[in-house]
Amino acid sequence: MQQREDFLLKAYELGIIKFGKFTLKSGVESPFYVDLRPLASSPQLLKTLANNLLDLVEDVDYDLICGVPYAALPMATTMSLTSNIPLIIKRKENKGYGTKRMVEGVFEEGQSCLLVEDVITSGQSLLETVDQVEREGLKVHDLVVVLDREQGGVDKLREQGYNVMTLFTINEVIDILHKFHRLSDEETKQIKDFLQQPIEQPVSKQRIALEDKKIHHPVGKRLVELAIKKQSNLIASADLITSEEIVSFANKVGEHIVALKLHSDIIQDFSDQLITDLKIIAREKEFLLFEDRKFGDIGNTQELQFKKSIYKIADWADLVTVHPIGGLESLKVFDNTGVVTIVEMSSKGTLTDDYYFSKAVNLSEQSSNVLGCVAQRQLPENMLLFTPGVSISSTGDSKGQQYNTPELVFKNYHTDFMIVGRGIYKAADVKTAAKEYQTLGWISYLQSLNN
Ligand code: 5BU
Numbered sequence: 076m077q078q079r080e081d082f083l084l085k086a087y088e089l090g091i092i093k094f095g096k097f098t099l100k101s102g103v104e105s106p107f108y109v110d111l112r113p114l115a116s117s118p119q120l121l122k123t124l125a126n127n128l129l130d131l132v133e134d135v136d137y138d139l140i141c142g143v144p145y146a147a148l149p150m151a152t153t154m155s156l157t158s159n160i161p162l163i164i165k166r167k168e169n170k171g172y173g174t175k176r177m178v179e180g181v182f183e184e185g186q187s188c189l190l191v192e193d194v195i196t197s198g199q200s201l202l203e204t205v206d207q208v209e210r211e212g213l214k215v216h217d218l219v220v221v222l223d224r225e226q227g228g229v230d231k232l233r234e235q236g237y238n239v240m241t242l243f244t245i246n247e248v249i250d251i252l253h254k255f256h257r258l259s260d261e262e263t264k265q266i267k268d269f270l271q272q273p274i275e276q277p278v279s280k281q282r283i284a285l286e287d288k289k290i291h292h293p294v295g296k297r298l299v300e301l302a303i304k305k306q307s308n309l310i311a312s313a314d315l316i317t318s319e320e321i322v323s324f325a326n327k328v329g330e331h332i333v334a335l336k337l338h339s340d341i342i343q344d345f346s347d348q349l350i351t352d353l354k355i356i357a358r359e360k361e362f363l364l365f366e367d368r369k370f371g372d373i374g375n376t377q378e379l380q381f382k383k384s385i386y387k388i389a390d391w392a393d394l395v396t397v398h399p400i401g402g403l404e405s406l407k408v409f410d411n412t413g414v415v416t417i418v419e420m421s422s423k424g425t426l427t428d429d430y431y432f433s434k435a436v437n438l439s440e441q442s443s444n445v446l447g448c449v450a451q452r453q454l455p456e457n458m459l460l461f462t463p464g465v466s467i468s469s470t471g472d473s474k475g476q477q478y479n480t481p482e483l484v485f486k487n488y489h490t491d492f493m494i495v496g497r498g499i500y501k502a503a504d505v506k507t508a509a510k511e512y513q514t515l516g517w518i519s520y521l522q523s524l525n526n
């Protein structure tokens with residue numbers, strides 16, 4: 076007993092549990108937060124922990140030890156080194172990867188493996204992990220977990236026939252910290268009260284209506300206003316290479332769109348006159364001009380490209396796209412133009428994986444220039460989501476583009492604005508196609524509000 080207490084107090088000093096106000100993934104506010112990753116920084120504690128876990132599974136037979144990144148991986152490694160039982164690693168899902176293998180290491184079908192995890196909460200993610208390991212042909216029966224947050228997970232796994240062994244429950248942890256004066260009576264009561272509450276369901280992921288989004292950038296507000304007024308969330312991409320084609324296209328689709336997206340540097344006869352013409356049409360038909368420049372350099376170069384190139388983007392673009400790869404300060408150079416960061420691309424094999432996505436969204440949220448992002452999945456509610464790769468009839472091209480339908484992007488991604496290029500400008504009747512996308516996009520958006 077004393078050894079367990081001693082271990083816990085030392086682990087507490089490392090910062091594995093913090094008290095305060097924390098919003099959990101489910102949206103629930105918790106008075107404490109547990110993170111066992113710092114344990115890897117203390118070889119002594121890690122060894123003690125591994126020994127404790129091995130003691131727990133003394134009577135269990137297994138051929139392999141399986142660790143799950145990140146927190147449990149050093150624990151499983153230490154258990155493997157101590158017991159001489161080989162280690163395998165259950166990979167974290169990695170979208171966009173070529174190999175489908177979810178478990179790394181040497182193993183044979185039918186071998187039994189002991190699964191090591193840091194924390195068990197509702198048990199849902201642990202069940203998914205077990206399922207993925209079993210799909211590789213391995214047998215899972217025994218699981219050893221450092222901390223049980225006592226939210227039903229252990230029972231859930233036991234009901235399914237798994238043998239779950241846990242080192243600590245959260246109530247025990249709180250009791251020990253209280254006993255040794257790491258927590259006051261008041262704090263202890265508050266946490267215990269929280270733990271007594273019925274387990275809350277995760278906040279529903281219902282999408283919020285455009286008018287309820289908290290968008291601060293004036294261009295973002297204007298875009299939302301236009302969408303509601305015109306009942307359109309369509310941005311047409313005019314990937315055409317002559318001024319004449321672009322002006323004609325803008326005249327035909329103008330009433331159905333909220334923005335016309337251009338790539339200025341593909342226009343062979345780009346001139347100030349083109350911009351003058353487009354500005355007139357944009358004012359008359361009420362849409363914004365969106366330059367899909369995809370800036371991706373240091374701030375100084377981006378500023379020169381934005382203001383000094385022959386395209387004079389700063390003089391006319393309401394919106395521009397920027398890769399946030401150059402860091403937060405590189406986004407400061409766009410003055411009052413609305414910045415849409417590219418946090419995920421639509422094309423096959425894009426390098427914008429989960430890690431890049433979350434860092435890029437984070438950075439975008441910190442910049443007052445940014446009103447939204449280009450992505451293929453849900454964003455935080457304060458960002459407008461722009462989704463290209465949308466087509467009613469095609470699933471992709473021969474150069475890596477991938478398409479989804481308007482229904483799918485509004486329902487699954489909670490897209491705010493869909494970007495359509497070839498689906499419209501290559502249509503036999505451009506105006507009818509724009510109208511069709513507008514109607515379908517708006518209906519899909521309204522339906523997605525009720526899901
Ligand atoms: P399409 O013809 O609908 O495939 O054109 C899509 C447009 O959106 C095109 O101008 C691309 O440059 C742009 N796009 C994209 O397709 N995917 C992305 O991830 C980004 C931009 Br970012």
